[in-house]
Amino acid sequence: MHYSNCRASRSEAIALVLAAVAEWKYVPKVWAGRQAALAAEQRRHAAIAARADQQHQWVLAGDMRGTYGDRR
16 A cells, blocks of 8 residues: 555645635635625615616706706
């Protein structure tokens, strides 16, 4: 039996365990950060849509503010 092969497989197993622990520990943080960024982007888009709706209502009412917007 060659022990050098056993050492290589043992070091590979240790590397896999370390990779699994790192993934278990850090992936949720990365995922939460990504989800927070997506939520912020959705809020920004909702605010733009709300301003556009308000400006459209102004145009329909004949108010000139709706023509040029409020430049935010």
